[in-house]
Amino acid sequence: MRIFCVANQKGGVGKTTTTVNLAAGLAQVGQRVLVVDLDPQGNATMGSGIDKRSLDPSVYDVLLGSATVAETARESPKTGYRVLGANRELAGAEVELVGLEQRERRLKNALATVKSDYDFVLIDCPPSLSLLTLNGLVSAHGVIVPMQCEYFALEGLSDLVNTIKQVHANLNRELEIIGLLRVMFDPRITLQQQVSEQLKAHFGAKVFDTVIPRNVRLAEAPSYGQPGVTFDPSSKGAQAFVEFAREVVQRLK
Ligand code: ADP
Ligand code: MG
Numbered sequence: 606m607r608i609f610c611v612a613n614q615k616g617g618v619g620k621t622t623t624t625v626n627l628a629a630g631l632a633q634v635g636q637r638v639l640v641v642d643l644d645p646q647g648n649a650t651m652g653s654g655i656d657k658r659s660l661d662p663s664v665y666d667v668l669l670g671s672a673t674v675a676e677t678a679r680e681s682p683k684t685g686y687r688v689l690g691a692n693r694e695l696a697g698a699e700v701e702l703v704g705l706e707q708r709e710r711r712l713k714n715a716l717a718t719v720k721s722d723y724d725f726v727l728i729d730c731p732p733s734l735s736l737l738t739l740n741g742l743v744s745a746h747g748v749i750v751p752m753q754c755e756y757f758a759l760e761g762l763s764d765l766v767n768t769i770k771q772v773h774a775n776l777n778r779e780l781e782i783i784g785l786l787r788v789m790f791d792p793r794i795t796l797q798q799q800v801s802e803q804l805k806a807h808f809g810a811k812v813f814d815t816v817i818p819r820n821v822r823l824a825e826a827p828s829y830g831q832p833g834v835t836f837d838p839s840s841k842g843a844q845a846f847v848e849f850a851r852e853v854v855q856r857l858k
Contacts, residue, residue: 607857608716608726609783610745614765616732619751619788621648622823622833624729625684626843627749628653629834630850632685636724639678641712642691643741644731650690653681654830657692664689668698668711668740674719683831687723699736708736709776713744734768742772747783749853751817754787754800759807783856786849788817815849818842 611624621644628638642649642664647657660679662672667689678687702708716726728741742748748769752758766782773780785808791797805812817823820842823833834843 606716606720606723606726607747608728608745610728610730610738610741610748611751612730612738612741612748612765613750613752613761614732614734614738614768615761618732618753619786619817620644620732621652621729621827623749623751623786623788623817623846624649624727625652625827625832626823626834626846627850627853628681628686628725628727629684629832630847631725631727631853633834633847634850634854636850636854637722638686639674639689639719639723639726640681640686641689641716641726641728641741643695643712643728643737645691645693645696646731647690647692647695648827649729650688650692651830652827652832653686653688654683655679655681655688655690657690660690660692663694664691665695665698667715668695669701669705670711674715675722678719681831683835695737702736702740709739709743712740716744734764739772739776742769742780743777745777746779747781749783749786751786751788752804753789754797754804756796756800758800759803782811783853784811784813786813786815786817789819790816791819813849813852815845815852817845817849820845 666672822837822840823842826833826836
């Protein structure tokens with residue numbers, strides 16, 4: 606079982622879209638996938654067709670130790686993957702975890718109980734470098750960083766890269782950046798091409814070959830409770846994410 610965090614401390618950069626579409630893409634190529642929603646906004650949960658208001662238990666209970674992963678994971682109806690769902694209750698976990706033993710290893714320990722049930726676990730992180738994100742980073746073998754090719758993109762990356770280095774040094778020797786994924790890309794915008802070139806110059810092979818275009822079907826899909834990959838398989842965005850899933854599987858070989 607490979608565990609990846611989808612992280613970037615900025616909001617609105619495409620973390621959730623990447624998580625659910627990569628999960629659907631991996632499921633489509635025959636992988637057993639669990640999505641862990643670590644964002645109290647519950648967007649990955651809703652975007653997988655699971656009502657965040659009806660969750661009982663949720664990932665909150667898993668972190669606090671009152672429910673197991675096996676009894677909490679729910680089937681996402683149209684996608685073929687499973688989800689540990691989140692809702693606003695999870696915001697409270699941040700405070701409640703502080704008093705607990707092994708507070709940054711709660712998720713890691715919980716996921717260890719399902720290691721033969723899944724090929725991939727994808728953790729959708731909140732837009733912060735909080736204790737929740739830390740639980741994700743401590744659990745993971747690697748981080749996938751979605752990013753838009755905009756002017757401050759590289760600057761914003763340094764905080765995340767430093768956090769990953771610290772977690773690697775102190776809490777999780779396995780953690781590495783699997784790759785940077787260029788998302789919402791519009792090749793007609795010269796600046797985006799320039800930033801994309803800078804990224805490749807700076808991070809080399811850590812930049813995934815697949816590029817996710819800006820595509821309205823990917824943005825529409827969540828309101829239908831599914832990822833773009835299943836909502837409109839023939840769309841450019843869906844095809845790019847299936848290609849990305851193949852690239853991820855290929856990279857691990
Ligand atoms: P985050 O989880 O980092 O906050 P989201 O995945 O929720 O970011 O994406 C932010 C917004 O951008 C959402 O409305 C989403 O539907 C939209 N979006 C994400 N990726 C694309 C894309 N490739 N093309 C068009 N819209 C996108
Ligand atoms: Mg999100």
